[in-house]
Amino acid sequence: MFTKKQIVQWLQAFASEIHENKDYLTELDAAIGDADHGINMDRGFQKVITQLPNIADKDIGSILKTVSMTLISSIGGASGPLYGSLFLRASITAAGKEKLTEIDIQKLLQEGLQGVLQRGKAKPGDKTMIDVLSPATVAFEEAVGSGKNMSEAMQQMVAIAEKAMKDTIPTLAKKGRASYLGDRSIGHQDPGATSCYLMLKSLSDSYSSTVNN
Amino acid sequence: MFTKKQIVQWLQAFASEIHENKDYLTELDAAIGDADHGINMDRGFQKVITQLPNIADKDIGSILKTVSMTLISSIGGASGPLYGSLFLRASITAAGKEKLTEIDIQKLLQEGLQGVLQRGKAKPGDKTMIDVLSPATVAFEEAVGSGKNMSEAMQQMVAIAEKAMKDTIPTLAKKGRASYLGDRSIGHQDPGATSCYLMLKSLSDSYSSTVNN
Amino acid sequence: MKKLLNKPEDFVRETLAGMAIAHSDLIKVNFEPNFIYRADAPKTGKVAIISGGGSGHEPMHGGFVGRGMLDAACPGEVFTSPTPDQMLAAAQAVNGGNGVLYIVKNYSGDIMNFEMATELAVAEGIQVQNILIDDDVAVKDSLYTQGRRGVGTTVLAEKICGAAAEAGYDLKQVADLCRRVNLNGRSMGMALTSCTVPAKGSPTFELGNQEIEMGIGIHGEPGRERMSLKSADEVAETLALTIIEDSSYSRTIREWDESTAEWVDKDLTNTPFAKGDKLLAFVNGMGGTPQSELYIIYRKLADICAKKGMEIVRNLVGSYITSLEMQGCSITLLKLDQEMVKLWDAPVLTPALRWGV
């Protein structure tokens, strides 16, 4: 069970992860994009951080909706609408909720994934954040389906996400800026896939570090 | 006695000196000017070289006049009008002549110097070609006055010219582009003084290497 | 990083502030959300033309706001698409009642943000069309990928459509014209040097002293191929011939359908250039290229076009769609028809382009 507090802690932890990895994400984007992914994500999530105190009391759906709107209006680029859509769709499934069960989280991931797919029209294998989000969602689903608890399912999801992130290295980009590079996109890890991994990892970490509260 | 042939050989030798020292002169100009003195002089004297065959039969005055006109219309910058004026005034004293005595050379240097002074309005010590041309002219004059022959007077002149060239290093520029640098012009050898030294040195060399012909 | 700036995070805002006071006779600037708009907006009865994209391409787009060109421009962060709220606010500010054309360059970010903006504007009761520019022949394949980037043709489309809107074309006519300009324009660019995004502080890529990037976009991204340094004539030839010999290019593009209030996929194909074509030739500097070098390129380009039996009837030589301080150039060729010529020649009065007034 994720409490609202844990969700807020996750958002804070994710923002910190992004902030710490800002240069790293930007360097990844420099190799196959336009050198701003870390800057973009950090701009958005620093804005989110300033708003969290005002909304921490609302229901999880409202919190995620505010995150979505903040990201959409402050990131821009590709990641703004994509993460914005992810959080928007997630917020709808979490509307009115104060805590989230394994099944809630599963729906939230599925809906978030759908949001990104619909907005970005990328397919798995196109070397985008989808390449992490999609298998990670499946992994969580399977874990929950086979009776694993939240903590175990999270760990399974993160393990798959990490592998999937690395698996973007050898692929050829078909969406996003990296696709303009053609073959030269091969051999580089996708920045969006990396930030997506950080999102899932911080979700898992926030759960395990606070599971006793 | 300078024969016409020796004068033509001098012009060729001077052009070669400039060509060989093109980068050096340009580097000197880069330090306190705009990095083109070698390029400018070489452009002018390469043009002179192409014209020498057509005029080598004329009198020395005509030859020097053609050199002057060629320099004026192909160098530009400060050195174009200055060397152009030098050769123009020199050409007038040499009008109709087929050879030049010590006294002729003395007049030629004096007139050349006047041409540069009048055109450029620089004074000795301003860190320009005048700083070489002026003492070198005096040195030649004194040598001839004290009964030295052409060869000895030339050597005396070149020795003074070389010293005068190096003496431009510690001075503060008052004319030309280097003057804009203020104190920063101190510590650098003046490019125009250097090309002027090369002119006098090649004059002396042409004489001594061909004196037996 | 050597730039004339204060804090990197203030780069866009301070650029806009400077523009606003330097050109207060022509434009106004709204902050938060950021957009530049015509000082005399909204123009009742005129279709409003709005474009936008990342900053760092100055004078595009803000420098093209004014009479006979754009009604508004939405600048994002450097090389980052602006956000839907900017685009919506701009539309609300300049809509004169006859609808808004969004001119969008084909990048994932721009497309997604403008799509969201379109949906928002429609929800506010504003008539909207959005037309994509995707003219970069350096990007070869379109199938299953993002397709070609929008580059130099954007400037030409904004001028031509701006004149059309000024002349009273309705929204559908301006949109159709914009699509036609895009289908008749092709571009390609190259870089001698990289550029530095202020917030990053170091060059996006490293190029050796004897290397160039061929087939770059406008975001400091590496190009299609790294090559050894070439002469201006060779550069002009590579760019021009790739453009001229580009075969017909097909892709599927999403446009907003007003009648059904839905996104529809359209299959669009441009026809290759041919002998006898009348052209607008645009030689563009990437921001750090001196004007002299652009003329050297233009000289060779004119020569190549003449040899191919094509006539340059209009030209534009200058730095109009840039990548910060990058050195390099791009070439855009646009096949003109009489209507386009007339609209190109029509008066324009903006910070960066002006003639006829």
Add this chain to the structure above:
Amino acid sequence: MKKLLNKPEDFVRETLAGMAIAHSDLIKVNFEPNFIYRADAPKTGKVAIISGGGSGHEPMHGGFVGRGMLDAACPGEVFTSPTPDQMLAAAQAVNGGNGVLYIVKNYSGDIMNFEMATELAVAEGIQVQNILIDDDVAVKDSLYTQGRRGVGTTVLAEKICGAAAEAGYDLKQVADLCRRVNLNGRSMGMALTSCTVPAKGSPTFELGNQEIEMGIGIHGEPGRERMSLKSADEVAETLALTIIEDSSYSRTIREWDESTAEWVDKDLTNTPFAKGDKLLAFVNGMGGTPQSELYIIYRKLADICAKKGMEIVRNLVGSYITSLEMQGCSITLLKLDQEMVKLWDAPVLTPALRWGV
């Protein structure tokens, strides 16, 4: 050396060739001797304005040839004054019978070559005046030295005098006006990077990553002082305050006296700027500076002028007097009177500056 060029020795010629075909409606180019002139020259009854100087400052001067500005421009080699034969040929080509004003920047080379040209033109029966521009406050002392360089005010003088000539001023009136513009204009520049003269092939000076040159001219020469990297606001402040606080500057300048047919020395003094002055503020890029950064400088400059109680009533922000691909900027302030404002606003139609037509 990374440039869009072919052989360095063809740089100027090929630039001119490109200009000629890109702007054939406005200008023509004569080769050997090289000069750019108005396509509709000579204009009978109009004073002809001719300027010139080394190449590498594009668009100055060739880009200013056309209606309402220059009748001809004489480009020398890169950073090297043109030669008297060019200036004479240009005068012969554009003299409409009412004489020629040579606008000359204060550099030894330019002065000497234009002086020779003046003597030659006079000998050909052409009425000539030559006016020096020496507006660079970075050069402190004038006594016994070359005095101040001619920089940004040149562009403004060419525009204002060009409009005056178009309006029918006679030679003496145009010359007097040009002198007045010079006495009311002051400039200063700085460089973030050096530039590379094509024929030399390597940068004129080396600057560290954290260094700038303050008080540069326009020939890639080092400045008055090397400093550590500064913010845009600090740069704007240093330039603007040095200009604004410059005390009255006196020097002796040589002009051609038509009545006596001799060179005469004139003592000229400009008065310092003062509260209440109406200004034209010109922020200029050195060739490799993006337009965005110039707006950041302009923003601060406007602020400084306002604080000093001076009103910017006209402005120009762009790269008009450059040093090849150098990054950096210069500021020029010109105290305007009503006549100058009117002439500044008058129509101009040239490759690089155009409004009102």
